Amino acid sequence: MTTVSLGIPSVPPRGFGNISAVEPFPRAAHRELGNAQLRANLGHATHTIRDKRLRVVSELPDWEALRDAGSAIKTEAMSRLPELLTQFEEQFTARGGTVHWARDAAEANRIVEGLIRQTGASEVVKVKSMATQEIGLNEYLEERGIAALETDLAELIVQLGHDKPSHILVPAIHKNRTEIRDIFLAEMPDVAPSLTDEPRRLAMAARAHLRRKFLSAKVAISGANFGIAETGTLGVVESEGNGRMCLTLPETLITVMGIEKVLPRAQDLEVFMQLLPRSSTGERMNPYTSLWTGVTPGDGPQNVHVILLDNGRTRALADRHGRSALHCIRCSACMNVCPVYERTGGHAYGSTYPGPIGAILSPLLTGVEAEENSSLPYASSLCGACFDACPVKINIPEILVHLRGEDVEAKHAPRSGSGGRRRGLPTQMDVALGAASWALSSGDRLGLLEKGLPVARALAGRDGKFTRLPGLAAGWTQSRDAPAPPSESFRSWWKKREKAAGPAKGDGTTDGAAGGRAKGDGATDGAAGGRAKGDGATEGEAQ
Amino acid sequence: MSARDEILARVREALGAGSVQGSRPVGALVQGSPSVGSDRQEVTPERAPEPSAYRTPYRTESEMDEDGLVELLVDRLEDYKARVEVVARGELAGAIRKRLDGKRFVVPHGFPTEWLHPALADRAVTDSREAPIAVERLDALDAVVTSSAVSIAETGTIVLDGSPDQGRRAISLVPDHHVCVVPVETIAGIVPEGFARLDVTRPLTLISGPSATSDIELERVEGVHGPRMLDVIIAR
Numbered sequence: 001m002t003t004v005s006l007g008i009p010s011v012p013p014r015g016f017g018n019i020s021a022v023e024p025f026p027r028a029a030h031r032e033l034g035n036a037q038l039r040a041n042l043g044h045a046t047h048t049i050r051d052k053r054l055r056v057v058s059e060l061p062d063w064e065a066l067r068d069a070g071s072a073i074k075t076e077a078m079s080r081l082p083e084l085l086t087q088f089e090e091q092f093t094a095r096g097g098t099v100h101w102a103r104d105a106a107e108a109n110r111i112v113e114g115l116i117r118q119t120g121a122s123e124v125v126k127v128k129s130m131a132t133q134e135i136g137l138n139e140y141l142e143e144r145g146i147a148a149l150e151t152d153l154a155e156l157i158v159q160l161g162h163d164k165p166s167h168i169l170v171p172a173i174h175k176n177r178t179e180i181r182d183i184f185l186a187e188m189p190d191v192a193p194s195l196t197d198e199p200r201r202l203a204m205a206a207r208a209h210l211r212r213k214f215l216s217a218k219v220a221i222s223g224a225n226f227g228i229a230e231t232g233t234l235g236v237v238e239s240e241g242n243g244r245m246c247l248t249l250p251e252t253l254i255t256v257m258g259i260e261k262v263l264p265r266a267q268d269l270e271v272f273m274q275l276l277p278r279s280s281t282g283e284r285m286n287p288y289t290s291l292w293t294g295v296t297p298g299d300g301p302q303n304v305h306v307i308l309l310d311n312g313r314t315r316a317l318a319d320r321h322g323r324s325a326l327h328c329i330r331c332s333a334c335m336n337v338c339p340v341y342e343r344t345g346g347h348a349y350g351s352t353y354p355g356p357i358g359a360i361l362s363p364l365l366t367g368v369e370a371e372e373n374s375s376l377p378y379a380s381s382l383c384g385a386c387f388d389a390c391p392v393k394i395n396i397p398e399i400l401v402h403l404r405g406e407d408v409e410a411k412h413a414p415r416s417g418s419g420g421r422r423r424g425l426p427t428q429m430d431v432a433l434g435a436a437s438w439a440l441s442s443g444d445r446l447g448l449l450e451k452g453l454p455v456a457r458a459l460a461g462r463d464g465k466f467t468r469l470p471g472l473a474a475g476w477t478q479s480r481d482a483p484a485p486p487s488e489s490f491r492s493w494w495k496k497r498e499k500a501a502g503p504a505k506g507d508g509t510t511d512g513a514a515g516g517r518a519k520g521d522g523a524t525d526g527a528a529g530g531r532a533k534g535d536g537a538t539e540g541e542a543q
Numbered sequence: 544m545s546a547r548d549e550i551l552a553r554v555r556e557a558l559g560a561g562s563v564q565g566s567r568p569v570g571a572l573v574q575g576s577p578s579v580g581s582d583r584q585e586v587t588p589e590r591a592p593e594p595s596a597y598r599t600p601y602r603t604e605s606e607m608d609e610d611g612l613v614e615l616l617v618d619r620l621e622d623y624k625a626r627v628e629v630v631a632r633g634e635l636a637g638a639i640r641k642r643l644d645g646k647r648f649v650v651p652h653g654f655p656t657e658w659l660h661p662a663l664a665d666r667a668v669t670d671s672r673e674a675p676i677a678v679e680r681l682d683a684l685d686a687v688v689t690s691s692a693v694s695i696a697e698t699g700t701i702v703l704d705g706s707p708d709q710g711r712r713a714i715s716l717v718p719d720h721h722v723c724v725v726p727v728e729t730i731a732g733i734v735p736e737g738f739a740r741l742d743v744t745r746p747l748t749l750i751s752g753p754s755a756t757s758d759i760e761l762e763r764v765e766g767v768h769g770p771r772m773l774d775v776i777i778a779r
């Protein structure tokens with residue numbers, strides 16, 4: 001920005017942290033595509049979860065009404081955000097909690113560190129949280145001598161493997177069981193060397209490894225799936241019980257929550273507690289959900305904090321075409337149906353937020369003119385599957401197109417004007433598009449150019465193909481041939497045909513592609529279909 | 544300016560910027576709900592739509608009788624690999640005794656005494672907010688027995704709300720075996736009916752089967768950090 005900002009800038013500041021791609025999507029995707037293990041695992045995971053989701057969604061006769069309600073509640077929450085945040089603060093405080101506000105990642109990290117220092121702890125337990133991943137909290141604390149221990153099994157695998165999550169629901173899906181066993185053998189000091197790669201044994205090794213940590217932890221750090229303005233209630237939705245451990249046993253609980261997670265009323269939970277589990281893990285309900293409101297004397301943490309995080313969210317909110325990306329409840333349904341994500345995996349997106357939602361959320365949080373995220377809005381075929389799957393009906397394809405427009409504007413806007421967001425000299429693309437716009441704006445100009453077609457054809461090889469085009473177009477011919485242009489244009493052929501045959505009949509057939517796409521949420525088998533009968537967890541097994 | 548005031552100012556500004564040119568109407572996506580103006584700078588609470596505007600379209604009531612509720616809840620819980628038993632009120636103490644046979648267990652101080660068989664007395668440890676059992680000691684116990692506040696049949700969910708017959712959250716978490724009593728009158732049909740009976744300001748734990756993970760190659764493993772064994776006894 002060239003304008004000097006006095007007081008509050010007109011565009012809210014961008015967010016920082018792990019929401020920026022480290023390299024452009026095409027390059028990262030190219031590398032990740034070479035990883036066959038990743039692709040096989042991802043394909044299996046996304047298809048399995050997708051099928052489960054369809055099954056449990058089709059059980060509910062009012063699924064579409066719930067999606068409408070979810071979308072309406074989120075829209076309302078965003079429009080009343082100042083009032084709801086203030087109300088949340090009042091309620092949470094009145095019930096014994098402390099509320100902090102953080103403008104960006106750095107401020108949030110500093111607040112968390114300060115709160116941990118007050119307790120004297122040098123180790124904290126963490127329950128999976130995208131907000132703390134976004135702000136890079138673990139790395140920040142590590143550098144300052146505080147160990148932050150991830151307790152979700154997949155997050156633990158990722159952390160012990162010095163790796164990054166690849167899926168927001170099953171973050172270690174890119175690792176197979178043997179790799180996981182090797183990580184455990186190398187990184188868990190107390191594990192038996194005879195550990196096999198059976199998932200049950202691996203899970204039990206993680207249980208044993210974490211149990212002592214849970215029982216002795218003084219401080220826990222969590223995210224939140226919801227914050228209820230009406231009551232000051234926070235909620236965490238999980239499966240393993242590591243969340244309950246963190247939210248119940250330590251004396252101090254610090255929660256980092258994005259400001260967009262606030263819901264107006266307690267009653268809204270009846271909608272989101274139906275939408276989230278079914279969309280996320282494809283279960284009727286996740287094993288555990290914890291809801292807490294400030295401090296309950298004699299039960300659970302007595303020193304309770306929440307940090308309300310902006311970090312670019314107000315920037316996203318200021319984009320009226322993109323703001324509905326903030327409605328996201330992080331269910332990951334859009335990832336599981338995305339043909340691009342299925343092949344490239346989460347790492348290619350660079351950010352904490354991968355997949356279709358990441359492709360819009362990351363550039364909205366940083367601003368699309370942030371060079372590192374400007375290729376993300378192109379990481380989509382605009383097939384629309386994500387929109388159909390989204391439980392809060394975020395129109396991801398529409399926002400992608402909007403952001404592509406913003407990106408083009410940022411890169412290629414005319415140089416006139418002072419405060420332009422333009423990034424440099426006119427590119428070949430600018431020149432080409434300029435020429436195209438000149439030619440296509442007039443039929444006469446186009447007709448004139450078409451007269452050159454036979455010449456172009458003569459320039460092509462014998463087989464009627466260009467194997468190498470010059471300049472920018474070389475990228476296209478790097479891995480494919482371009483057919484030579486025809487000797488006559490469609491327009492001139494049509495004119496001749498019309499003269500010969502009289503008025504042509506309108507041919508109404510369309511390509512039928514749109515009709516072929518399977519609608520999400522289609523009725524599949526009945527309620528009981530596919531349900532595995534409880535095979536009796538016997539007492540012997542559980543002991 | 545404090546972070547709080549600055550963030551709130553940014554939010555107001557962002558919303559103002561978004562609505563200048565008549566952006567999509569906010570909070571009015573449900574048919575029949577009052578339309579909230581789209582071109583204002585500030586949204587006032589009075590103009591927000593009523594909660595009922597969102598309630599109309601989706602199911603808020605199920606019409607299941609007691610048999611139907613019990614049958615559905617049992618089905619869902621078994622699907623989650625919980626062990627379920629339906630007993631008459633008079634047989635409850637005997638059923639609990641069978642589940643806890645030979646085990647040392649913790650019981651919340653408000654648990655009805657008539658539900659605890661006298662034969663169990665010497666292996667029971669009582670816990671309360673006022674006299675909490677240390678976590679290491681809880682870890683050394685085999686089991687816990689509690690009642691429950693509300694259950695939701697359609698999703699197989701049992702809710703504990705920290706009442707005296709359910710106790711502190713830690714006692715139903717640390718021991719490896721949870722025996723949970725569901726009085727039949729606490730069973731609701733669907734999620735909105737369940738939440739309507741709850742006070743969310745109490746410490747709530749929603750339990751749908753024993754803990755589980757699918758983090759390793761999506762293979763489901765029951766029992767990670769929470770109790771690995773969930774016994775549900777529905778009392779009619």
Ligand code: SF4
Pocket residue numbers: 279327328329330331332333334335357386389390391392393394
């Ligand atoms: S955008 Fe929608 S589908 Fe994707 S994670 Fe968010 S809520 Fe789920």
